[in-house]
Amino acid sequence: MDDAPDVGELVPPDRTLMGPGPSDVHPRVLRAMATPLVGYLDDYYVDVMDDVQELLRYVFRTDNEHTLVISGTGSAAMETSFTNLLEPGETVLVPSNGYFGDRMGQVAARAGAEVVTVDAPWGEPLDPADVERAFDEHQPTVFGFVYGETSTGVRQPDVPELTGIAHDHDAYVVADTVPALGGVEFQTDEWDLDVVYTGSQKCLSAPPGVAPITFNERAMEKVRSRDSEVRSWYLDLEDIWEYWGEERNYHHTGPTSNTYALREALRLIAEEGIEETWARHRRVGGALKAGVEAMGLPLAVEEDHWLPTLNPVPVPDGVDDGRVTERLMDEHGIEIVGGLGPLGGEIFRVGCMGHSARPAKVAGLIDAFGAVLADEGADVDPEAGAAATSRALRDGGA
Ligand SMILES: Cc1ncc(COP(=O)(O)O)c(C=O)c1O
Numbered sequence: 001m002d003d004a005p006d007v008g009e010l011v012p013p014d015r016t017l018m019g020p021g022p023s024d025v026h027p028r029v030l031r032a033m034a035t036p037l038v039g040y041l042d043d044y045y046v047d048v049m050d051d052v053q054e055l056l057r058y059v060f061r062t063d064n065e066h067t068l069v070i071s072g073t074g075s076a077a078m079e080t081s082f083t084n085l086l087e088p089g090e091t092v093l094v095p096s097n098g099y100f101g102d103r104m105g106q107v108a109a110r111a112g113a114e115v116v117t118v119d120a121p122w123g124e125p126l127d128p129a130d131v132e133r134a135f136d137e138h139q140p141t142v143f144g145f146v147y148g149e150t151s152t153g154v155r156q157p158d159v160p161e162l163t164g165i166a167h168d169h170d171a172y173v174v175a176d177t178v179p180a181l182g183g184v185e186f187q188t189d190e191w192d193l194d195v196v197y198t199g200s201q202k203c204l205s206a207p208p209g210v211a212p213i214t215f216n217e218r219a220m221e222k223v224r225s226r227d228s229e230v231r232s233w234y235l236d237l238e239d240i241w242e243y244w245g246e247e248r249n250y251h252h253t254g255p256t257s258n259t260y261a262l263r264e265a266l267r268l269i270a271e272e273g274i275e276e277t278w279a280r281h282r283r284v285g286g287a288l289k290a291g292v293e294a295m296g297l298p299l300a301v302e303e304d305h306w307l308p309t310l311n312p313v314p315v316p317d318g319v320d321d322g323r324v325t326e327r328l329m330d331e332h333g334i335e336i337v338g339g340l341g342p343l344g345g346e347i348f349r350v351g352c353m354g355h356s357a358r359p360a361k362v363a364g365l366i367d368a369f370g371a372v373l374a375d376e377g378a379d380v381d382p383e384a385g386a387a388a389t390s391r392a393l394r395d396g397g398a
Contacts (some may be wrong), residue, residue, distance in 0.1 A: 003311050015329075016103045016356065018365050020150045020203035020310055021179060021355040022208055025261075029206055032264035033257045040254040049244065049254070049341070055266035056212050059280045060196060060276060061179060062188035063339030064217040066237075068244035071255050074178040076235065076274070076353055077211035079107050081174045083230050084215075084237040086143050088112025093140035093171075095119075095126050098149035099340045100176060108144070111231055116140060122342050123152045123312070125168065125272035125305050135169045142172045148180035150381040151340040153312035154305045154347065155184060163192040172219055178202060181212075183309040183353055184253055184282040194219040203281070203309055205354025206265035210259045265354075281308045281345030284362050285352040287392035291366035292350070295373070300347050309357070312339070312347040316378035321345055324372055359393045 015026050035170025038044045054198045056067050070077045082104065086092055092108040095101035097120040105115040118134040120126050124143060135143075143166045147156050156162075159175070166173045172194040177186050181196075183203030188196050195215050201208035215223070215237065222235055230236040234252065243251040267276050285308025289299055292313050300312040315321045325348065328334045339347040350369075352362060366389040 010127065014333050015070055016334045016361055018337045018351050018356050018361065018363065019057065020202075020279050020351050021199070021352060021353065023203070023356040024361070025205055025207060025288045026265070026268055026355045029261050029264045032260040033207065033310055033334050034286050035260055037122075039080070040054060040256065040371065041248060045254065045256065045259075045393070046248055048259060051265050052259060052266065053244070055270055056214070057348045059266060059269055060188045060212070061186065061190065061274070062196075062214050062216075064188070064214045064216050066220055066241065066245075067147060067214060067260065068087050068236070068240065070197075070211040070213055071209075071252060073201075074176075074197065074211050075103070075107075075196035077199070077213045078104060078176060078241075079232065080213055080235045080237060081197055082108040082113070082144065083111045083232050083235055084140070085174065085195065085219060086111045086113045087193055087226055087228050088132045089114070090142065091116060091138055091140040093118055093131075093134055093138060095145055097124060097126065097152070098121055098146055098154070099151035100178070101144070101150060104146070104174075104176065106142040108142070113142070123154060123300060125154050125156045125158075126162070128158050129377070130163060131162055132165050135165055139169065139353045140171055142174060144174040145177065146176040147186060148177065148184065148307045150179045150310055150349070152343065153299070153301050153310040153347075155180070155307040157304060159191045167192065172222060175188050179310050179351070179353065180307065182274075184276060184307065185278050185356070188214060189216075195247055200262050200265070202351075203270070203353045204262070205356070206261045207258060210255055210262055210330060212262075235349075247269045250331045281352065281357050283396040285309060285311065287396060288350065288352050288362045288366065290392040291362070291385040291389030292369070293299050295366075295370055295382060295387030297380060309351060309353045311350040311352065312343070313350050315339075315345060316380060319373065319376050319378045323326060324348070324369075324376055327372045327376075328368055329374070331372070334362075334368055336365070336369070363389055363393065
């Protein structure tokens with residue numbers, strides 16, 4: 001056996017997180033994480049769970065009783081949705097216009113479903129007419145869509161129309177709101193969604209590791225009337241509900257510190273007010289958009305589908321996107337990220353989520369981004385970008 005490893009104390013570098021997530025975390029949330037642990041069935045912790053559920057109903061805009069937190073990241077909530085709703089042999093309809101729609105299909109296939117797609121190019125939303133055609137052709141029992149596609153920065157409009165089409169075909173609708181919930185308007189009940197999930201580390205601005213999810217009664221009836229067992233022990237919703245519902249029985253050990261953190265992050269949103277939180281993301285994301293566009297880089301998304309929390313900025317001709325992201329990180333401590341899949345080398349993905357959606361952070365990013373791009377030989381106008389951002393922040397009253 002070798003000697004004990006000699007690793008140093010943990011001293012993370014100072015970063016501003018403006019990529020596709022995680023986002024910066026408010027000091028109050030970090031402090032909540034550092035408070036003492038209690039047992040996972042301690043009365044105090046049970047009250048914390050109750051608070052989290054109440055706060056989540058507020059943020060999801062739902063009265064759903066089955067509103068809870070999955071112990072895992074956003075992908076665990078995605079998997080919970082599809083493994084519980086689908087039985088082997090059922091057909092699921094998922095989008096082909098982004099990386100996470102594709103992941104939905106992979107997850108559903110492992111749950112034994114037949115996967116069919118409704119197609120749109122990366123960078124475009126789904127057209128409800130195509131969704132209707134896909135329903136007529138394939139008769140899926142479950143339709144999943146991505147409200148904010150992190151790989152493209154596209155917000156899916158027409159949600160009530162999509163849920164209407166699915167319900168007319170007696171199907172269930174799952175919405176992925178990972179980079180959107182708590183950042184842009186989303187109305188679970190009013191828009192008639194059956195299952196909605198998100199992650200903790202994006203607009204909610206808590207550390208990664210827990211994933212909020214909500215099931216309406218209609219979806220729960222389908223879950224309760226399954227013929228076959230859910231294909232995951234850990235993510236079987238009815239078993240998890242033993243812990244999150246009235247019973248409060250052991251299912252697995254609750255992630256205490258992450259749950260504290262999520263509670264504090266949600267409390268911050270409730271204090272600000274959900275509508276004001278959406279408005280701030282729009283205002284500050286709008287200043288970011290104004291800055292890059294004035295620099296000479298119009299976003300690679302149409303205004304109608306713009307997702308203020310994730311901005312796809314085109315990579316200027318002749319510029320190496322990897323060098324730009326690396327220099328922003330090394331010289332300015334700012335994280336932004338390049339494109340995924342077919343958009344690799346085509347776009348930068350610039351986030352503006354949660355505690356990172358603040359005027360000073362966006363102003364700092366625009367200054368640094370403009371300077372690095374110009375230095376890398378891009379045909380951009382950094383001064384015009386900085387001026388447009390500060391004008392937008394001032395005029396928006398941020
Ligand atoms: C739209 C979307 N869905 C699902 C996920 C998966 O979440 P996680 O990485 O937290 O597992 C992500 C992560 O970026 C996402 O952006």
